[in-house]
Every structure is written in structure tokens, then in C-alpha cells.
Amino acid sequence: MVEELGTNTEGDLIINVGPQHPATHGVLHLVITLNGETIKKVEPHLGYIHRSIEKMCESLTYRQYIYVTSRMDYLSSHINNHACALIVEKGMQIEVPPRAQVIRVLMDELTRIASHELWWGSMAMDLGAFTPFFHAFREREAINEIMEETCGARLTMNYMVPGGVLDDLHPDFQRKVKEFISLYKRKISEYDEIVTGNIIFQNRMKGVGVISAADAISFGCSGPALRGSGVSCDIRKIYPYEIYDKIEFDEVLETAGDSFARYMVRIREMNQSIRIIEQLIDNIPEGDFQAKTKAVLKLPKGEFYQRVETARGEFGIFIVSEGGTNPYRIKFRSPGFSNLSALDHMARGSKIGDLVAMMGTLDLVIPDIDR
Amino acid sequence: MDNEELKLAITALLPTANFEEGGEWLNILIEPTDWLPFAQQLRNEYALHFDYMFCLTCIDWKTHLTMVYHLSSTKYRHNIVVKAKLDKAKPDIETVCHIWRTAEFHEREVYEMFGVNFLHHPDLRLLILPDGWEGRNPLLKDFDDPVNMIKL
Numbered sequence: 001m002v003e004e005l006g007t008n009t010e011g012d013l014i015i016n017v018g019p020q021h022p023a024t025h026g027v028l029h030l031v032i033t034l035n036g037e038t039i040k041k042v043e044p045h046l047g048y049i050h051r052s053i054e055k056m057c058e059s060l061t062y063r064q065y066i067y068v069t070s071r072m073d074y075l076s077s078h079i080n081n082h083a084c085a086l087i088v089e090k091g092m093q094i095e096v097p098p099r100a101q102v103i104r105v106l107m108d109e110l111t112r113i114a115s116h117e118l119w120w121g122s123m124a125m126d127l128g129a130f131t132p133f134f135h136a137f138r139e140r141e142a143i144n145e146i147m148e149e150t151c152g153a154r155l156t157m158n159y160m161v162p163g164g165v166l167d168d169l170h171p172d173f174q175r176k177v178k179e180f181i182s183l184y185k186r187k188i189s190e191y192d193e194i195v196t197g198n199i200i201f202q203n204r205m206k207g208v209g210v211i212s213a214a215d216a217i218s219f220g221c222s223g224p225a226l227r228g229s230g231v232s233c234d235i236r237k238i239y240p241y242e243i244y245d246k247i248e249f250d251e252v253l254e255t256a257g258d259s260f261a262r263y264m265v266r267i268r269e270m271n272q273s274i275r276i277i278e279q280l281i282d283n284i285p286e287g288d289f290q291a292k293t294k295a296v297l298k299l300p301k302g303e304f305y306q307r308v309e310t311a312r313g314e315f316g317i318f319i320v321s322e323g324g325t326n327p328y329r330i331k332f333r334s335p336g337f338s339n340l341s342a343l344d345h346m347a348r349g350s351k352i353g354d355l356v357a358m359m360g361t362l363d364l365v366i367p368d369i370d371r
Numbered sequence: 372m373d374n375e376e377l378k379l380a381i382t383a384l385l386p387t388a389n390f391e392e393g394g395e396w397l398n399i400l401i402e403p404t405d406w407l408p409f410a411q412q413l414r415n416e417y418a419l420h421f422d423y424m425f426c427l428t429c430i431d432w433k434t435h436l437t438m439v440y441h442l443s444s445t446k447y448r449h450n451i452v453v454k455a456k457l458d459k460a461k462p463d464i465e466t467v468c469h470i471w472r473t474a475e476f477h478e479r480e481v482y483e484m485f486g487v488n489f490l491h492h493p494d495l496r497l498l499i500l501p502d503g504w505e506g507r508n509p510l511l512k513d514f515d516d517p518v519n520m521i522k523l
Contacts, residue, residue: 341472
């Protein structure tokens with residue numbers, strides 16, 4: 001199916017980007033049809049890291065399946081785990097203690113910042129600047145250390161369990177988070193100085209990869225990819241879960257629909273996450289970090305759906321239960337899969353050099369797409 | 372619109388539709404042959420405006436397959452679930468990828484994982500499975516691969 005490198009009958013050049021390519025951030029394979037330097041078609045070929053997590057989950061219990069979901073979107077593993085815990089709590093009507101709720105939201109927002117930091121660094125690197133990567137990793141490292149202390153892991157945390165969180169916070173958690181906030185506030189202006197205000201970056205991103213609001217909705221885009229086109233779609237606002245309806249934060253919207261708009265959504269979103277953390281960090285209620293649950297979890301017969309807002313967009317879990325200890329069928333709606341389907345539409349007619357700017361601002365995480 | 376109002380509006384559009392109660396969202400059971408005109412109405416009817424398809428999947432019930440479509444409206448924020456029962460011997464259903472373009476990728480995934488044939492799909496071929504995959508559908512319940520599957 002994959003054409004050999006070369007030309008087709010119309011004289012167009014067909015080239016492969018990936019599966020091993022620094023700008024694809026993983027094993028994504030794009031077959032691009034080019035007329036000169038103009039893109040005529042982008043065809044993604046997926047599956048290089050497909051592990052059939054959905055099939056695997058059919059033989060796992062509701063405590064076990066959380067661990068594989070960390071391996072899907074490894075940059076927002078907390079938020080994936082959160083969705084897994086929420087759907088079991090919804091099905092079994094488990095009341096989560098207030099302390100656990102606050103801890104979960106704090107962890108979600110720290111993850112969101114860490115994910116956006118990594119995106120910012122790697123996206124700048126795709127566009128040819130190496131330095132921002134080190135700036136981004138300096139702040140991200142502080143978050144990873146906080147995660148490591150409390151959850152015992154830096155990427156695949158598996159910290160959220162049905163009924164609450166796995167263990168209590170590390171005694172240093174509050175101090176470290178406050179230190180991180182002050183570090184972030186000192187350093188965020190550097191981001192704007194190096195990248196956002198840089199005329200070279202702006203020229204490479206403005207007007208590139210434009211997608212209209214109607215098209216973005218039709219393609220099922222979510223997260224910053226849809227908010228960059230001016231459509232309100234933040235699950236934390238429109239279908240609030242956990243305690244997001246009691247927290248003050250703004251949904252970030254940009255209207256241009258180009259790569260720069262998606263870039264600005266993420267940058268501004270980090271500030272909103274800091275705002276959420278600041279509200280909660282001094283108000284962590286005392287009490288249990290986990291509700292008492294039965295040793296064996298059984299979801300009642302029926303169908304359940306839970307969606308959460310990850311750093312990349314709307315992540316959904318659909319479980320069909322037969323009343324047993326493991327799901328009969330499970331479907332993960334990953335944000336990257338739908339966002340990637342819009343890439344062909346965005347890229348047609350633009351130059352091949354702009355493709356990395358579009359892929360960068362879609363923030364593709366390949367294990368999340370392939371599952 | 373809440374579930375009751377949605378139920379009235381949808382009964383007016385498709386009198387043969389059946390409803391499943393009890394879930395969080397309204398579940399609508401339809402015949403596969405009704406799906407394409409019904410989908411167009413759901414998308415274009417002013418008061419419904421289901422413009423966002425956030426999930427499309429299939430369930431293997433061993434005796435039959437069930438297509439599941441999750442739809443929501445970015446304007447009114449209401450959600451529905453549409454289900455269509457497919458015959459396992461001839462799992463045919465019309466594509467909706469020109470109504471919701473996200474369906475193009477999702478239908479290709481369901482095609483390779485469950486063997487559902489989407490009629491009039493512009494590009495129905497393997498998406499995730501490798502080239503030359505010999506037609507067995509991994510997410511069906513009777514699929515078995517003793518080499519690559521890890522069972523706990």
C-alpha cells in the first residue's frame with residue numbers, strides 16, 4: 001500500500017516522513033504527495049506502536065486497567081488515570097473524599113503544565129531553535145521531581161485509583177509546589193522573549209495550518225486544536241467533573257485558527273493551570289486520601305462514558321460492562337487520533353516546510369493515537 | 372434539551388426508533404438502513420444540531436455487532452448515543468464521513484478491527500494494522516493469537 005519513493009502518474013513527488021523522523025515525536029509515518037514544494041495530500045499510516053490496549057483491557061480488572069492507560073498518553077498519564085478512576089466511581093457510586101479530589105486536581109494541573117512545557121520545547125526545536133528546549137525542561141524537571149516524591153514515578157504515575165489516590169502527599173509537596181510556582185512566574189517571561197515575540201517564529205506560525213471552526217468541529221478536534229479556532233470545548237468547563245465547577249479559571253480561546261492561535265492557547269492555558277494550583281495549594285482539606293472500597297470492584301451491567309480534558313484535548317472512556325470484574329468492551333477516545341485526522345485538511349496547499357509547524361501545534365503523542 | 376425533550380424530537384423524526392432508558396444519555400436504537408437519512412437530520416435539524424461526533428465504535432456481542440455513535444452539540448451541549456445492530460454475516464452500514472469528517476478515521480479503525488463494511492466510504496482500507504494483514508479482525512471476541520497476545 002505504501003508507495004515506493006518516487007513519482008506517481010501525474011508527476012507528483014511522493015515522499016515519506018517517518019516512521020523515524022525527529023519532527024514526528026515518535027513512530028508516525030506520513031506519506032506526502034508533493035507538487036513542487038506544495039503539499040497535495042498527507043496520508044498518515046498508523047500502528048507502529050499499536051499495542052491493542054483496548055483488547056488487553058478486556059482481560060484486566062478495574063484496578064489493573066489503570067496501569068495500561070498511563071502508557072497511552074504518557075505525557076498526561078495522571079489525567080488518563082483520572083478518567084479511569086472517575087468512570088469506576090460513577091458506575092459504583094463511590095464517594096471520593098474531599099482531600100483526594102483536591103489532590104487529583106492539583107496533579108492534573110501540574111501534569112498539564114509539564115505536558116505543555118515539553119510541547120513548547122519540542123515545538124520550538126522542530127522550528128529550528130534548540131535553546132527553548134532547555135528552558136522548558138528546567139521547569140518540567142521541577143514538576144517531575146514533585147511527581148517522583150509523591151507518586152514514585154516521573155512519567156507513568158498510576159497514582160489515581162478508584163476511590164481516591166494511591167497514597168498520601170509527600171510532606172514536602174506544598175513547599176515544592178510553591179517553589180515551582182515562583183520559579184515558573186520568574187521564568188515565563190523568558191518564553192515570550194525567546195519564542196512568542198520572536199518575529200521569525202511568528203512568521204512561521206501565523207496563517208499556517210488554518211482550520212475553520214466548522215471544519216475543526218467536523219473533524220472532531222478537541223483541546224487547544226479546537227479552542228484555537230474559537231470553539232469553546234473545555235470539558236472542565238462545559239461538563240465539569242471532580243471539583244472543577246468550584247474553581248475559578250478561564251477557558252482560553254483564540255479565534256484565528258492558525259498554528260499561532262493554537263500556540264497561544266497552550267501558553268495562556270499554562271497560566272490558568274497555575275491559577276488553579278494557587279487556589280488549591282493552601283486549601284488541601286485534611287482527611288482520608290482514599291475512600292473505603294471493596295477489594296473486588298464490579299461495575300453494574302450497562303454502559304458508561306467518562307470524558308476528561310487532557311493536555312491534548314478530550315479523552316473519553318467508553319465501557320460496556322456485563323456486571324463482571326473486567327470490562328466486556330472498552331473504547332478509548334483519544335484526542336490525538338481525531339486531531340491527526342484534520343492534518344490532511346490543514347496541510348493541503350501549503351508548503352512542505354510548514355508541515356512541522358502544523359504537526360507541532362497539534363501536539364501529537366503517537367502512543368495516544370495508536371493505543 | 373434534556374433527555375425527555377430529545378426523545379420527543381427524535382420520535383418525530385424517526386417514529387421507528389426505540390429508546391433505552393437508564394443511562395446517563397438517551398440511547399437510540401435504529402435499523403442500519405435508517406442511519407444515513409437519520410444522521411443527516413440529526414446534524415441539520417436546527418433544534419438538535421448534533422455537529423460533534425466524539426466517539427464512534429463497535430461492540431461484538433458474539434451473535435451480532437452493535438455500532439455505537441456518540442454525538443453532542445457544540446451549540447446546545449446535549450448528547451445522545453445512537454446504536455445500530457448489524458448482522459454478523461453481512462455487517463453493512465452507510466458511512467457518515469461526509470457529515471462528520473472525523474468518522475473517516477474512526478470507521479477505518481472499526482473496519483479493520485471488527486470487519487464492519489462501511490458502504491460508500493471514500494477510502495476504506497487498513498489504518499492501524501500492517502499491510503498485508505489477512506483479514507482477521509483483532510477486536511472480535513473469537514480472535515486469538517497465541518504468539519502475540521498476553522493473557523492475564
